[in-house]
Amino acid sequence: MRPACHLSIFDGSMLPRMASPTSGGEREKLVSKLPASLRQALKVRAAQLSTDVQDAVTDGIQAWRAHSEPLPSVDTAGAESFGTWLPEGLYDLFKQDCAARGVSYIQGLAQAVALWLEQNPADDEAAPTRRIIVCNQKGGVGKTAVTAGLAQALAEAPREPAGKTNGAAAAARAAARQGLRVLMVDYDPQGHLSHQLGLKAIPAGRESLITHMLNREQAQTPLIDLTVGIEEARFGDRLRILPAAFDAFLLDSGLTMFRGPRHAALERALAPLEEHFDVIVIDSPPSLGLAMDAAIYYGRRRDGEKPGSSGLVIPVEAEDTSAQAYGMLINQVVSLTGDYDIEVEQLGLVVNKYDSRRGYIATSSLEKWKSLGSPPVLAVIGDLKEQREAVRLQRALLAYSPESDQAHHMREIARRLT
Template identity: 75%
Template sequence: MSSPNPAGEREKLNSKLPAHLQQSLKVRAAQLQTDMQDAVAAGIRLWQGCTDQLPLVDTAGADSFGTYLPEGLYDAFKEDCRDRGVSYIQGLAQSVALWLAEHPAGVRPVTRRLVVCNQKGGVGKTAVSAGLAQALAEDGQRVLLVDYDAQGHLSHQLGLKAVPAGEESLITHMLHREQARMPLLDLTVAIEGDRFEGRLRILPAAFDAFLLDSGLTVFRGPRHATFERALAPLEEHFDVIVIDSPPSLGLSMDAALYYARQREEEKPGSSGLVIPVEAEDTSAQAYGMLIQQTESLARDYDVVIEQIGLVVNKFDSRRGYIATSSLEKWKSLGTPPVLAVVPDLKEQREAVRTQRPLLEYAPESEQAHQMRKIARAVRTA
């Protein structure tokens, strides 16, 4: 059965689970500083995405087990159990076993790093960054949003001011770490909202970022690693870091792209680039320039920088042939895939005007649903 959870958009799962799996789940979640309910939800999604025949788990003598799942996940899970011909108890046991296998003892998962980028301005990088982060946090992930654009649109849209020039900020930790007086985590701000339950934070923009490229030009040390050096201490506190990038092809963008590279201990598709585009010709030109920069950087440092996917933003079919034909061209690429098509509707603009997160302001809007679609896509990439 499922019942609404008054504390948020979750539903109660009442089932049974073998005692040894309950104990292992409890211990492993504590080791990884993960809520058990988030671990179970992640396990169910792994189970849903698994196409291999899974071994049956011995559920004899299973004890009562209850947790909360994101709204709608329990009903989808029960339907999948029926389609696969297994009991709910067996499906849950397999899901927990999968999560335990994916998170072995003593191994902390690598924090995923998603850089939302396009050197063309006005394509909606900020809206996609914010919406993606909100959807991931709504779904139980601990998420950090980084406003890496000196213009500070992301910070402003969420009711925050950019850090004034001369004050400690991300830029201080990138260029002058020896002068930093406080941990970068202390500079992050929680984004309020019942849907996020304290899991969403933002690192505000810094006005000094206007001078970042010139600062990197004279930086003594590996310039491409400055962004990672600054953010590395934060990774243990978050499951995902989403970066709203500036419309730039400079050294600062090199540092962000390098941060998104696939690490040795990381599965392919875990981290990389999410690229907002529009259904018109200049977006295609800008996309080509970004890919040239990415491929050049990857060759220079012998790394893999994956394109997780494209988001066709602000789409309106009423704009005619240019819009519809451009959308088909984006879809025909195949790789990277189109993760979602976000319509050009008023709710996003209204959320910005009221300085509220879109998923709080209009949680059932089509734009909000498309942001959740992007989040689902990057989880399974």
């Protein structure tokens, strides 16, 4: 027998009122619009608090109805479709209150969600944006591939664990689970990360990350406006990149003449972006100069930050020259931490392009990397073809070949860092 169905009007749309797909009594479907930033914040916060999105919206609307003082208007320009379930009858009361307060249903819903976010902070809300610096002074070890793959894995919506069944409960869990908001920063003047994702480096003389590092007072364009979204469905709207700049070739010399604290120039430039992202992953240049000092300093552990949140991820190869380059990088880190009395964590090593057929040098080098213990080896990635194919097609690896071994290794790294 088909369930009883009543008609309801929401901003002019005829909507069915029926039982909710989850337990908890009769509910009615609410379909409206919500700004993307609020929608994302709602899903992330609900996941953090282990709360269903429908319950969060219900609580928000009830708190909004009980709020006696006028609430600030929310910018709803560009709001997109949003749906959830409300207890039966709450929708009609919400409509009446919107009419009494002289606000549209979309504005009322946005205010209710914003109020719920304000009244329900996450336990770790005060924690700073995580900063992951992918670095090695040696070129060709796969820094760019690891930067891109790790960022994609963090932004990708988590999958249902094996053994979970489909249905209403799975749908409710999926609605509350989202990937992280991730920014990739192409800090390497060679611009390989930008190129691999089909973007050109910002031309010399145009505003870029370098402008904001060296001449922020003269910059006219907010740095967030220079970021570009990665348009792949599996990342939603959560993955962006700040493209490389040709001016980055002159960054070390520019920092030499910089009047401010040179080691903090990158942090000073990226600070305004942190509120927009959960994680910032930086593809570093293959150098040990002042630009690298600034990147290492940016990845330091901040006051109040949990251990293992931010720091260095170091791609290496299973051969001797990679070990020598690693030693040089660590010497730079030790010098910097001593000079500025900071703590910089080595989050882990990624042994990249590994092929046991290369014989004793490869196998013995891998064992040496593993024997370090700290930092741990996060993953051992073979010299496989999918990454090269994705680069040729200028697509994200996890979108081009989501079930490849390389893609699973990137997810493994992300899991071990979260």
